[in-house]
Amino acid sequence: MDNSVSSGSLGSKLSSSRQPSVDSLSSSSTSRSDRSYHTKPDPSSDSVSTSTAFSPELRVLRDANKLAQLEEPRLLPKESIQDMAKDVTYICPFIGDIRGTVTVTNYRLFFKCMDKDPAFVLDIPLGVISRIEKIGGASSRGEVSYGLVCKDVRNLRFAHKQEGDARRSIFENLMKFAFPVSNNLQMFAFEYGQIFPGNGWKVYDPIAEYKRQGLLNESWRVTKINDHYELCDTYPAVLVVPVNIPDEELKKVAAFRAKGRIPVLSWIHPESQATVTRCSQPMVGVNGKRCKEDEKYLQAIMDANAQSHKLFIFDARPSVNAVANKTKGGGFESEDAYQNAELVFLDIHNIHVMRESLRKLKEVVYPDIEESRWLSNLESTHWLEHIKLILAGALRIADKVESGKTSVVVHCSDGWDRTAQLTSLAMLMLDSYYRTIQGFQVLIEKEWLGFGHRFQLRIGHGDKNHTDADRSPVFLQFIDCVWQMTRQFPAAFEFNEYFLITILDHLYSCLFGTFLCNSEQQRVKEELQKKTVSLWSYINSQLQEFTNPLYVNYSNHVLFPVVSMRHLELWVGYYIRWNPRMRPQEPVHQRYKELLAKRAELQKKVEELQREVTNRSASSSSERAGSPARSITPIQTFV
């Protein structure tokens, strides 16, 4: 019953079954009551740092308050409390005003209300905040309030009783630590020194990954030309190119491609040798410039695949935009210049359209949902339509490679937004390895981080310039598309929904170094691997949280999702997770765990029975000996 949530019950729902102090890692935890955090072996929680950087006033405030210990979050290593204020009102759009204590650390904003039982808690990494604004000096109640606009589809509002130092200092500290880049401070990721059992930075090794794909063969080679990021500063050091194109020619091709992003191999089909290659737009310009080397290069890509005498070039943009790019020197391959190549436009809109669509979506889902007009409101955001176009594009690519055995070249303008979406989704459809937890990490490291999706710019880590036109939810769309696929193929992915949400939460949190910077070159320069922790270290330390119990390893199985709007859904578990009326009725996560347990139990039973049968048949007649013993293995491979 959607009108059934009384103010009394909500607080308890919000924080029920969790110990607020433990779930320090993710902002999502404030809403997800379906995870049991108690048992989580969170390595960050057992080493509570003793914060030292205390101002005297703060200490007084702290000592004066006997409950202070309880009102603070449990801190991460190197996390320190910067500010605290009591009697702050959190103006919750769902249950009204809640009075409690606000704590600001160098990593998070923490709000706790002790009056409720269990206590009401908000725990938000500051990185999630995209904008902080003061709302008026004098409201009707004599309170002053400020609002936080968050990157994860919610807004928060706090109010202080009176204008005063407390508010000012909270506000200033928020401004300071939420936007470290604008304040010339270090991101918290560089301080957070948690040790995890495994090193997530080692998850991806480009050479090993290309070898896994069956490279390097007689047609493709690794070039060292970009070892120092001289050919292209937004590309990784390791590039795979056709064997018969010497490095000298690569340079000429780079000159013809926007930002020097030459076509390089992303994926090769294990049987047909059809490839997925990616690049940026050719610098054709209004005059229709041509480049011999570039034409030869694409021919080489086609020739590397003996199965087909055609090459498909997928331009992610709408054709109008591609034409418009000619005035800026860009453009697309003409079919005259590129023999045997067929150009296809995929009609995916640019980052600005996507940003606007997400803004509309946020309006529709947060905080209130208009019940009777929900579907048409959702339609008017066009969000699902964009998701559909991206998936449809990826599907066409995967289909060409798998069914047509044809090699494809994918590009948009710069080849780091839509191209990354398309290639990574197509690879997810084509290669079951990327549907494992480890494989998905490799996919992100390779197609997104390696090939220079500009995370810093698109997310705006620690930057207070919230109107920056470079911000766009490109990566969010990719994860949304992945989620859509997991809905259609629930058994084909090793990871669960929580895995995807965790990735998105830490995309913004700036706790880990994974999504910082814009390119591999910058990451090397910043020594991220040395100075920060990888998100994968954290995730891989507790895989059971992220595992899909229904997973069956279909090696070699290609997924062709249905991309009709009729079969796409809004990802309620992400976009509407803050709304207490949308909580899943059943703790799905819990249920998954139960399923895993049940499976283990049944497996054990099967084994026991097998053994018993073996024994019995062995004892009842000797001629049967030997046959039953091998029986157990298939079940294990099956599950």
Next chain:
Amino acid sequence: MLTGSKTSFKIKQLVPDFKDKTLNFSNTALRSRETSDFKCLPGERVLQRTQPVRKPRAGRGSSLTGALLCTTFRVAFVPEEGVAKTEDRDSVPVFLGEHDVALASIERVVAVSPSRWKVLSARSSLRFHPEELVLFCRDLQVLRFHFEKSSAESAEITSAIARVYQPSVPASLSSFQRSALGSVEVKQYLSNRGADPQMNWFEGLQDWERELARTGATAWRVSSVNDRFEMATSLPKFNVVPQRILDTELKRTFAHFTEGRIPRWCWHHPEGSDLLRAASFQSNIYHEKHDARNLEALLFGRHPQCVIVEVGEDMPPPSEIQAAHSRLRALCLGDIPASLSVSDEKWLSSLEASRWLDHVRSCLRRSAEVSCLLAEGDLAVVLQEAEDRDLNCVVSSLVQIMSDPHCRTLPGFQNLVQKEWVSAGFRFLHRNNYTRDRDKEESPVFLLFLDCVWQLLQQFPSHFEITEVFLLTLHDRAHLPLYSTFLFNCQRERGRNTQHLSQSYTPVNGWQELVNGGLAPGSGGPSFPPVWDWALHCTPERRDSFRNPSNTPLSPGAVPNGNSETPPSRELSDCSGSGPGLVLLFSKGSLGPAPHLLPWRNAGGAASGWKNHRRAPSRDGLSRLERALKGQPLGPRGPLLPLLLGPCLRVWRGCYLRGALQTQVPPPVSSHLHVDFLASEVERLRGRLALAKGLDRHGNCKRAESRGTNQKPRQETTNHNFLFAGNRGTGCSPERRYTQTPTRGQKHPKLPP
């Protein structure tokens, strides 16, 4: 349930004598049986057959190849390979295989060639050789068959289907029914079917008593005043009424309600409340003083409070349900194969405009409100609808599904439908409109109910034993005019048509037809099985997925069964006294005192004395109930209250979008298959263990029997389902199929000879 076992015994003996009469039939059947894997029903004839034909499967690009047959009963597709033949131990085959569609389900036959397409009727002639045959079905399936080569053969079978399907005339309906159920063998077989001991048909006295005992209701009794349907023709023979009302008093109350549908007990909440349902009051009759007292006794039972819930209010009337369903259907199927009528971009707003989900929401909301009221204890909640034959069925059964875990089990759900729909007199025949001559009354109220159950299942997957596959199968079968469950409007008609007390099998007809030489269509129509006899018309694979094995077993403590406490004594003292209790009216989502509860009170006079000693509504009780409506956390025993916000209600893709031409995709996997597989594995091993034990004692004799079941290669179909679930037996293309399948054989090492 089967009362005529003696008769059926006779039939068995008689059959040989009549064998020659049916010889012709059996011969044709026999011939077709020889020519293919396809097994005809007795009396069913193959009219046309062609192969090879490809049937596209869920997922992309892959298809099954096989033979397409048109018979007098169905269009059947027999795949060449891959589908495991289950040993047919019963003499009568499963009516419908996984790939079959009954002629009566087909709504439109479309022949497609590259250049054109044509909708075919019996009289239309086909002037081209179709490459593809598309069958649009009533149950929203769309079946497509590609002919490997378009030839005269493909045209022939297409026209044959178009000739025979003709569903809209009553005569074709009965000929269809005869072709399925009319043969001697089928009749005889049906007459020998035992009834499922877990089923409660809600026909006899003891059936209702069983239900009273199960729910722990003590203040109620079964009355047989309607034994001969004299009091109310649409009510069942037996009705549950308060203990303290005498039959003579009861008889006087019928006149006060539309169609004589007096308030009757439906369900007892373990906390003490009772759920009742009734039609609206008749206001234009003369009332005597003690009528009021009787009515009051009827409404209150023993409770101090009675809440009247206006079910029809703010809810869609049947005509609107029908309109919404038509819009949904047009939206999901499109009108013609060539183009979808609604563009993908407008899907969401068109879906909203169909209003189907709004209607689902209003049913769920009303039911959730009632469930909350009931959970408060100490109440009689009376669902009142003008005729008590449409939305009352929906709401009363949804309330019980939300509140009573038993109703979420497979037998419990079937019993519930028997109780609140079949026995209560839901007009299945008119609402389903099988003969297409009652378009004004047609309304998919039952399908709306199934959709509501599906929504609950989505939100509370682990609280249900029944599965989506079960709901889907029931949804599809409701479109088939073959089941006693769906062919009648009330118990009286059901009994009259089958000339038998029980709606389960009747051997009498079969007997008569035999005597008359099968020539008496009037008296000897086929006997219809109940839809619940799944073994008859579903493959074992499908039946296996009716139950969710990982559903949490019901712990005895949490079930409102006969063991639960009887209502606390306070209420007994409260209302055993003379004073009537508090009547509240639940309207527009809130509770209030009922000003004009009983119609004659407006007229004043007769009942004024009654009015005077009524208690004023106590604010206390009212606010308590209102709190209940707000949905306080109700604990583990509380009802399942669904979320109703826009994003929480989904369109049942697995059902409505199965046929969408561009999107033939598998419906979402029911999440339990994994465990399902292991569970069956355990079962199998347990069987083998028992076998091994048996071997120790009995030697060889048992071994042979069980081997067949042990090696039933079920896992192939199961495998597919991880990727392409929903319709079992469909799946990925063979070459890229899950690679471990071949090793499967080793898993169950053959029991050595």
